[in-house]
Amino acid sequence: MDYFDQYTFTAKERFLRYVTVDTQSDPASATCPSTAKQLNLARILADELHQMGITDAAVDGNGYVYATIPSNTTKNVPVICFCSHMDTSPDCSGAGVVPIVHANYQGNDLVLPDDPAVVIRKSEHPDLPHQLGNDLITASGRTLLGADNKAGLAEIMDAANFLVSHPAVKHGTIRLLFTPDEEIGRGVNLVNLERLGADYAYTVDGETLGSLEDETFSADGAVLAITGVSAHPGFAKGRMESAIKIASAIVANLPVEKLSPESTEGEQGFIHPVSISGSVEEATIEFILRDFATEGLAAHRRLLEAIADDVMRHFPNSSYQLRVTEQYRNMKEILRNHPHVAAHAVTAIERAGLIPRPQRIRGGTDGSRLSFMGLPCPNIFAGEHAFHGKQEWISVQDMEYAVKTIVHLAEVWEENA
Secondary structure: OOOOOOOOOOHHHHHHHHOOOOOEOOOOOOOOOOOOOHHHHHHHHHHHHHHHOOOOOEEOOOOOEEEEEOOOOOOOOOOEEEEEEOOEOOOOOOOOOOOEEEOOOOOOOEEOOOOOOOEEOHHHOOOHHHHOOOOEEEOOOOOOOOHHHHHHHHHHHHHHHHHHHOOOOOOOOEEEEEEOOHHHOOOOOOOOHHHHOOOEEEEEEEOOOOEEEEEEOEEEEEEEEEEOEOOOHHHOOOOOEOHHHHHHHHHHOOOOOOOOHHHOOOOOOEEEEEEEEEOOOEEEEEEEEEEOOHHHHHHHHHHHHHHHHHHHOOOOOOEEEEEEEEEEOOOHHHHOOOHHHHHHHHHHHHHOOOOOEEEEEOOOOHHHHHHHOOOOOOEEEOOOEOOOOOOOEEEHHHHHHHHHHHHHHHHHHHHOO
16 A cells, blocks of 8 residues: 555645745845845744654754654664755745635746736746646736745655654655755754754755756856956046956956856856956856856966966056856765765666656755865755746645655664664
8 A cells, every 4th residue: 555545645735825925035045044034944943843843853053954863773774864855946026925825737937926027937847737736826917936845844844744644665764954055055064963863864855847957067156357447537548457347357357158157057067157247447257157067166276366367468568367266066976985875866766656767966965065175965856947037836745745755764774774
């Protein structure tokens, strides 16, 4: 008998609650969490875990939620952690989210009522044709939805509820971790791995149904600081060297047909300017460098330096400094040494009745950082789509498949102990 035949899933109801809590993170803030409002959701999650009977659920001083589902087996099973993040992207408002359930989707374009100009078109969302008959959830057109990553939160919480209420399903110790500030690259900066006490982990933050991601970009950030020569514009001939124009020329000389987000896909990396600011005397360009091969980041840096050097030949009295900092590395570099972690996830996805879809992430997750912190951590699907914008959507049925996958994954680890 299928474990879930008589089970009433709670992921949908949890998700509809969670998305109404504004948890947008703020990259300009130096605190952790970067916004105090993330603590509102953290406390809700901890309270709901207590209501399930998970008595050690707690929010720490940095806004992280820790909890434990105790082992119910006599076997010595590695401790597994399931992790999702509470914050939503700064790219689009997460305040006043009004979730809408579109029951029994029939393949139509979805016009969002609060802004009819926001239309989720089947022709623009490749996964929509696979959702016929499912119940889709969107926002109302004024905000993002927050499926990234409140879907993962709801799914882990539902799986925890299932495991607590179904002791016949054997599992080892399961740790739950909900993090702040993932969207601004700080999701695991202050995680207490000793307190977590896990051997392996899985983030639940992926897109397409059945997907398993064990490879990410390697990522660096780069800041190019330009010092120009200021002069009164009425008397500037032969003297002024505008840092604004130098910065503009550097950006204009970046590759367009390759090494650009607009022209790359698959395994291709890129150099991407994300902000530019300044004055005649000083200007700054911030970049992100991405490549699946970590050594490719050095090549991107050399190209950026070569472009800057070439531009600076025309401004002999000006100068620049390039500072590159590591952001995260391709989790595959760690996970290849622990192949059973992804293999168990493949088995769990199959047991949930799905076809596993191994994929690489053209981005990063908390799992990238956790893997290099000593906690190997691939990413499994949550079902979120079109994240960071007003067209974000998710399927209730995909969420329920994610719950099943999490439960089966706990079971697979116990069986293989």
